[in-house]
Amino acid sequence: MKNSTIHIDVQLDDKNLPEQIKWNASDSSLVREQEAKAMMLTFWDGVDKSALRIDLWTKNMMVDEMADFYYQSLMAMADSFQRSTGKKQLVEDMKEFAKDFYKKFRDLDFGENKA
Secondary structure (H helix, E strand, C coil), X not given: CCCCCEEEEEEECCCCCEEEEEEEECCCCXXXXXXXXXXXXXXXXXXXXXXXXXXXXXXXXXXXXXXXXXXXXXXXXXXXXXXXXXXXXXXHHHHHHHHHHHHHHHHHHHHHCCC
C-alpha cells in the first residue's frame, strides 16, 4: 500500500493571524513548497455525518481575491459533485449559483468603488 502526505505550514503573527501559508505534497512533481494566500480543507466524518473544516486566509488576501477564490472553489465543488454523483441538474444549479454570486460581488464591488 502506498501513502501520500500533504504538509501544511501556517506562519502566525503575534495575534495568531495567518501571515503565510505554505504547503507541499509527497506526490507532487514540484520540489519546493508552494505558497498560498488562502485555504479551505474539509473532512467528512462518517460517524457523526458532519463536515469538519479548516478555513484560513492570510492578512494580505485582498477582498477581490477572496471572491475569485470562492467562485473557483464553488465551481470546483460542482465539478467534483458531478464526478461523484452524476447529478447533472444539481451541478448546473450549483454552477449557476456560483456565477450569480460572482456577478453580484462584481456589481457590488464596482458600485462601491465608483464614488
